[in-house]
Amino acid sequence: MSGAGRDDTAGRRARAVAAATAVAAAHGLQAAGARVLHDGVNVVVHLAPAPVVARVATLTPLLRPDPARPFGREVALAAALAAAGAAVVPPSDLLPPGPHEHDGLVLAFWQHVEVRPQAPAPGDVAAALTALHDVLAGLPATGPPLDTPLDDLAVFAERAGDWGVSPAVRARIAERAERLRPRLGGPARALHGDAHPGNLLATPDGWRWTDLEDTCAGPVEWDLACLRSTSRLDGRAALDALGGPSDAALAPWLELRRLHAAAWWTVVAAGHPERRERAAAVLAETLGHTSGSAGSR
Incomplete structure (x- = not known):
């Protein structure tokens, strides 16, 4: 990474900590020991010594011009899920969870949980997602079906030239997303929206889901495609454990997941220069992929 890249990263983190x-x-709430836990599209800050975590939208606005909207959805859904007894990381109860805005940044506050260095097995994720879906089934769905991935891809097609993506590539992404729309039907319900194993945390109280920022209404196949596409474990084994559909039946949602993941890889690379080569490879692989086989992430 260049010196400028390091400076940009440090500045982004410092601004997020200052806002939080x-x-x-x-x-x-005083946070003399505040420290960054993670820096991706959002910067996650532990407001130590308080048991509070702030998630600050730093790169997210590149693809979501109004990050308060998904942050607000996430807080509302997580609160409803926690109240219903679901195994999720709940919003903070020590101060208003938000979303808040400070210095042009949108942020929300969450309860800090102890995270153990344990990765879930396919059966763990299958059981956790089944339990989450059981609770989600009783909650109202918000927004048009699959608006989160489809809106993100529309913004990507419009804006990704700012990050070096050619007009031809953007046009192909837009065309493939539009071609998928008629194939994405089904009963709409509330979804996690990004149900992969990286968003399932091992805590002293068991597995807990986090990062509901991508929540949307839609067919359950969208959450299943997110799980099937993961490279963190055997996604097919996880789907088999919960009696999920075949890859052929999931084909349009797997294609949507590939497109959506490629768009976010590009956003991440816009703020993390060391990831640009990988992001370009993911985008090229996605465009060269034949619809109908399983995705990867």
């Missing part, structure tokens, strides 16, 4: 600590302080 300022909003927390305005609500009477």
Whole structure:
């Protein structure tokens, strides 16, 4: 990474920490030991010594011009799921969870949980997703079906030239997304929206889902495609454990997942120069992929 890249990364993190600590302080919570836990499309800050985590939208606005909308959806859904007894990381109860805005950044506050260094097996994810879907089935769905991935791809087609994506590539992404729309029907329900094993945390109280920012209404196949597409474990084994559909039946949702993941890889690379080569490879692989076989992430 170049010196400028390191400076940009450090500046993004420092700005996120400053926003999180300022909003927390305005609500009477001091965070002298605040530290960054993760820097991806959002910067995640533990407001130590308080058991509060802030998720700050830093790169997210590149693809989501109004990040308060998905952050608000996430907070509302996580609160409803926690109230219904679902195994999720709940919003903070020590200060208003938000979303808040400070210095042009949108952020929300969450309860800090101890995360153990344990990866789930396919059966663990299958059981956890089945339990989550059982609770989600009783909650209202929000927004048009699959608006999260489809809106993201529309913005990508419009804006990705700013990140070096050619007009031809953007046109192909838009055309493939539009071609998929008629094949994505089915009963709409509330979904996690990004149900892969990286969003399932091992805690002292068992497995807990986190990162509901991509939640949307839609057929359950979208969550299943997110799980099937993971490279963190055998996604096919996980789907088999929950009695999921075949890859052929999931084909349109797997294609949508590939397109959506490629768009977000490009956004990540816009703020993490060391990931640009990988993002370009993912985008090229996605465009060269034949619809109908399983995806990867």
